[in-house]
Amino acid sequence: xxxxxxxxxxxxxxxxxxxxxxxxxxxxxxALLFGFEEYEGPAFEHVELxxxxxxxxxxxxxxxxxxxxxxxxxxxPEITPTLAxxxxxxxxxxxxxxxxxxxxxxxxYERMQRGRLxxxxxxxxxxxxxxxxxxxxxxxxxxxxxxKGFGLSPADFRVCVNSRRLMKEMLMASGIAEAxxxxxxxxxxxxxxxxxxxxxEMYKEASFSENxxxxxxxxxxxxxxxxxxxxxxxxxxxxxxxxxxxxxxGLIKNYGISECVIYDSSIVRGLAYYTGIVFEIxxxxxxxxxxxGGGRYDSLVALFDGEETPAVGFGMGDAVIAELxxxxxxxxxxxKQTKVYIVNFNKESLxxxxxxxxxxxxxxxxxxxxxxxxxxxxxxxxxxxxRYVLFVGGEEWDKGQIKIKDMKSGEEKTTCKNDIxxxxxx
Amino acid sequence: xxxxxxxxxxxxxxxxxxxxxxxxxxxxxxALLFGFEEYEGPAFEHVELxxxxxxxxxxxxxxxxxxxxxxxxxxxPEITPTLAxxxxxxxxxxxxxxxxxxxxxxxxYERMQRGRLxxxxxxxxxxxxxxxxxxxxxxxxxxxxxxKGFGLSPADFRVCVNSRRLMKEMLMASGIAEAxxxxxxxxxxxxxxxxxxxxxEMYKEASFSENxxxxxxxxxxxxxxxxxxxxxxxxxxxxxxxxxxxxxxGLIKNYGISECVIYDSSIVRGLAYYTGIVFEIxxxxxxxxxxxGGGRYDSLVALFDGEETPAVGFGMGDAVIAELxxxxxxxxxxxKQTKVYIVNFNKESLxxxxxxxxxxxxxxxxxxxxxxxxxxxxxxxxxxxxRYVLFVGGEEWDKGQIKIKDMKSGEEKTTCKNDIxxxxxx
Numbered sequence: 001x002x003x004x005x006x007x008x009x010x011x012x013x014x015x016x017x018x019x020x021x022x023x024x025x026x027x028x029x030x031a032l033l034f035g036f037e038e039y040e041g042p043a044f045e046h047v048e049l050x051x052x053x054x055x056x057x058x059x060x061x062x063x064x065x066x067x068x069x070x071x072x073x074x075x076x077p078e079i080t081p082t083l084a085x086x087x088x089x090x091x092x093x094x095x096x097x098x099x100x101x102x103x104x105x106x107x108x109y110e111r112m113q114r115g116r117l118x119x120x121x122x123x124x125x126x127x128x129x130x131x132x133x134x135x136x137x138x139x140x141x142x143x144x145x146x147x148k149g150f151g152l153s154p155a156d157f158r159v160c161v162n163s164r165r166l167m168k169e170m171l172m173a174s175g176i177a178e179a180x181x182x183x184x185x186x187x188x189x190x191x192x193x194x195x196x197x198x199x200x201e202m203y204k205e206a207s208f209s210e211n212x213x214x215x216x217x218x219x220x221x222x223x224x225x226x227x228x229x230x231x232x233x234x235x236x237x238x239x240x241x242x243x244x245x246x247x248x249x250g251l252i253k254n255y256g257i258s259e260c261v262i263y264d265s266s267i268v269r270g271l272a273y274y275t276g277i278v279f280e281i282x283x284x285x286x287x288x289x290x291x292x293g294g295g296r297y298d299s300l301v302a303l304f305d306g307e308e309t310p311a312v313g314f315g316m317g318d319a320v321i322a323e324l325x326x327x328x329x330x331x332x333x334x335x336k337q338t339k340v341y342i343v344n345f346n347k348e349s350l351x352x353x354x355x356x357x358x359x360x361x362x363x364x365x366x367x368x369x370x371x372x373x374x375x376x377x378x379x380x381x382x383x384x385x386x387r388y389v390l391f392v393g394g395e396e397w398d399k400g401q402i403k404i405k406d407m408k409s410g411e412e413k414t415t416c417k418n419d420i421x422x423x424x425x426x
Numbered sequence: 427x428x429x430x431x432x433x434x435x436x437x438x439x440x441x442x443x444x445x446x447x448x449x450x451x452x453x454x455x456x457a458l459l460f461g462f463e464e465y466e467g468p469a470f471e472h473v474e475l476x477x478x479x480x481x482x483x484x485x486x487x488x489x490x491x492x493x494x495x496x497x498x499x500x501x502x503p504e505i506t507p508t509l510a511x512x513x514x515x516x517x518x519x520x521x522x523x524x525x526x527x528x529x530x531x532x533x534x535y536e537r538m539q540r541g542r543l544x545x546x547x548x549x550x551x552x553x554x555x556x557x558x559x560x561x562x563x564x565x566x567x568x569x570x571x572x573x574k575g576f577g578l579s580p581a582d583f584r585v586c587v588n589s590r591r592l593m594k595e596m597l598m599a600s601g602i603a604e605a606x607x608x609x610x611x612x613x614x615x616x617x618x619x620x621x622x623x624x625x626x627e628m629y630k631e632a633s634f635s636e637n638x639x640x641x642x643x644x645x646x647x648x649x650x651x652x653x654x655x656x657x658x659x660x661x662x663x664x665x666x667x668x669x670x671x672x673x674x675x676g677l678i679k680n681y682g683i684s685e686c687v688i689y690d691s692s693i694v695r696g697l698a699y700y701t702g703i704v705f706e707i708x709x710x711x712x713x714x715x716x717x718x719g720g721g722r723y724d725s726l727v728a729l730f731d732g733e734e735t736p737a738v739g740f741g742m743g744d745a746v747i748a749e750l751x752x753x754x755x756x757x758x759x760x761x762k763q764t765k766v767y768i769v770n771f772n773k774e775s776l777x778x779x780x781x782x783x784x785x786x787x788x789x790x791x792x793x794x795x796x797x798x799x800x801x802x803x804x805x806x807x808x809x810x811x812x813r814y815v816l817f818v819g820g821e822e823w824d825k826g827q828i829k830i831k832d833m834k835s836g837e838e839k840t841t842c843k844n845d846i847x848x849x850x851x852x
Contacts, residue, residue, distance in 0.1 A: 002731045003475050003511055009468035011512050017464045033787050035764055035794035038443045042435035042545055049429050065491030068535050085429055086437050109494050134797040254780040305428045338461055354680040361459050368461035371560040
């Protein structure tokens with residue numbers, strides 16, 4: 001009987017893996033380009049690591065279990081709590097700010113839908129220990145460079161930026177109590193994604209008064225920082241938060257990426273732990289879910305017994321970006337990489353094929369041959385993707401010779417086997 | 427309160443991750459050199475995938491759990507059952523033989539000891555669909571090249587080879603019943619690792635008779651293929667199995683690696699599923715546990731409802747090889763990679779630093795700068811590892827100039843900022 005792979009997981013056959021490796025290599029190269037260093041953590045953690053950050057509700061979305069010594073563990077749904085734990089563990093011995101990246105595999109027990117999986121890879125960038133908006137700007141610039149690295153143009157996507165701090169100041173200046181802010185954020189995060197009727201229901205369920213609702217909706221009619229400053233001219237808090245966003249956009253201009261980074265009052269981010277600037281990246285036209293998201297979270301490290309530490313982070317899953325790249329035709333087609341293919345056509349050609357392959361491989365040339373003799377015709381199919389095809393064995397081999405076929409020019413020549421390396425030019 | 431990482435797991439800080447990436451890149455490069463293609467599977471599978479291969483006993487060593495829909499799942503302790511499942515799923519549409527590799531993270535709930543972890547990475551090479559010993563030889567050659575790729579010399583390690591088929595034929599020719607073979611292999615796998623007294627106990631516990639024990643021990647007094655052939659001259663089965671091993675060693679000679687690949691009658695491999703040639707790699711002197719191991723397993727794919735398919739595989743964990751490389755001083759020390767460091771020394775130098783970094787990064791040059799202005803002296807510490815250090819801002823910047831310090835020669839010069847790329851040679 002066949003056994004299936006678990007629901008929400010993927011098998012990566014070589015052609016699928018080639019796409020994954022493309023994602024990983026652009027992520028890694030971009031992170032290094034910006035001076036981020038790679039880290040990793042365990043695939044599972046004590047459940048408490050996740051509930052302390054996100055509350056007990058998070059357990060619903062976890063693959064959680066007891067190990068054989070009754071430890072309460074869970075597969076990580078994200079790596080940020082691990083990062084905070086690792087930073088807290090090092091205390092002051094770590095020179096701040098740190099710029100770290102990771103490509104963790106993460107696990108979420110979620111209802112299945114397009115672009116959502118229960119197991120996926122996520123690119124994470126974090127700057128920990130820098131309070132100024134230059135950290136946000138550096139992270140956003142790295143995220144833009146990542147998308148460019150895949151061959152996307154700035155016209156293909158938008159980085160939509162808002163500020164939790166600005167929202168907080170506006171909401172409080174409008175009479176919303178500080179204790180109600182998290183409830184408001186949770187609704188506002190869904191605001192542009194649901195029908196107006198559903199939105200009303202959500203407000204009611206969360207017990208917001210008619211006055212509250214009017215005040216909140218009034219804020220969302222302001223679509224520019226200028227309009228916000230006009231409306232809240234009396235509030236020093238709004239002024240300072242707007243100034244911070246303006247400083248951020250000033251740095252974005254220095255990075256030369258203003259054309260694809262915009263202010264967007266609808267960006268809230270669902271998670272309670274963001275404290276400052278937040279952002280999400282969408283394909284232009286928003287036909288897909290968010291490609292990536294992130295923001296400032298200054299209180300997390302302290303939650304794990306570290307010192308209060310400013311931090312900015314960013315995460316990009318592998319599913320949505322892969323969809324977008326497929327749509328844009330930016331995924332290179334897969335062919336098995338072989339620089340040299342050696343034809344093994346009879347019992348006597350295996351030994352020469354092995355000896356030749358050993359020579360080439362020890363010179364770092366990717367080389368393949370048929371492990372069992374086959375007709376040359378059958379092998380030429382496999383050999384099509386190679387740069388050179390070699391024929392070894394028979395009388396030629398006994399005379400110390402090898403026949404080379406250049407698969408680019410179609411040219412064939414016979415050479416002394418000791419000189420073979422000189423004839424293989426890549 | 428601090429939360430620790432789970433027992434048997436590791437936090438990879440950047441310096442640790444740099445070692446992991448060194449392992450991964452040598453593994454990956456060698457696999458590609460030999461024409462293997464990369465695949466991956468889910469981190470967890472239905473428990474049955476593992477019990478069908480290894481029996482219910484394996485559950486003791488698994489991180490197994492029920493998901494929220496009561497599916498019985500387990501973190502993978504190895505990737506071979508996933509490989510067999512994936513091959514079986516494709517049936518005949520997959521052109522054989524396939525040569526695949528993977529670097530899965532695997533999980534084992536084991537008692538902790540030196541070089542053993544509950545979560546580790548394992549390099550896997552498999553050739554599926556080739557019955558001849560050229561598959562074993564290709565896998566062994568790739569494993570030798572892997573160790574050479576780390577900078578080890580053939581004198582540093584031994585690939586110790588035996589044959590399950592040969593053992594089976596010898597044991598049966600000596601009167602051991604076929605039904606007792608797996609019990610015998612389990613003991614023989616421990617034979618060279620335990621005291622003689624313990625060995626006697628194991629024989630007794632498994633109900634082997636005095637005659638059986640004498641016959642088995644007699645076989646182990648034969649340490650060469652020649653001696654074996656002499657002792658079992660009457661047995662056609664032993665003859666054929668010995669011939670197969672000799673063919674294998676013939677190919678090993680063609681690969682030019684005879685000096686580090688030897689026959690070793692003590693190699694058995696614990697797992698029941700091996701059917702032919704088996705091997706383990708040890709550091710010379712065997713001061714560490716096995717670095718790697720593998721062998722032929724012709725019956726596994728059929729177990730997952732695929733056709734009977736010959737297969738040879740190999741696995742190398744990250745822990746023992748890392749220990750050996752540390753012992754030999756073959757682990758490069760870690761320094762953060764930065765090609766260019768830009769000094770950001772006051773409020774006015776941030777914008778020029780960002781503009782310059784953006785230019786260099788878009789030209790694929792790894793570039794760093796301080797996100798907050800700092801004294802140049804403090805930054806020169808950080809800048810030590812860079813190839814070039816740039817000074818931007820102030821009067822020079824206003825005049826369109828940048829000062830460059832070449833950290834190799836110590837030379838300093840001032841150049842027009844538009845020409846900066848020409849002056850950075852790597």
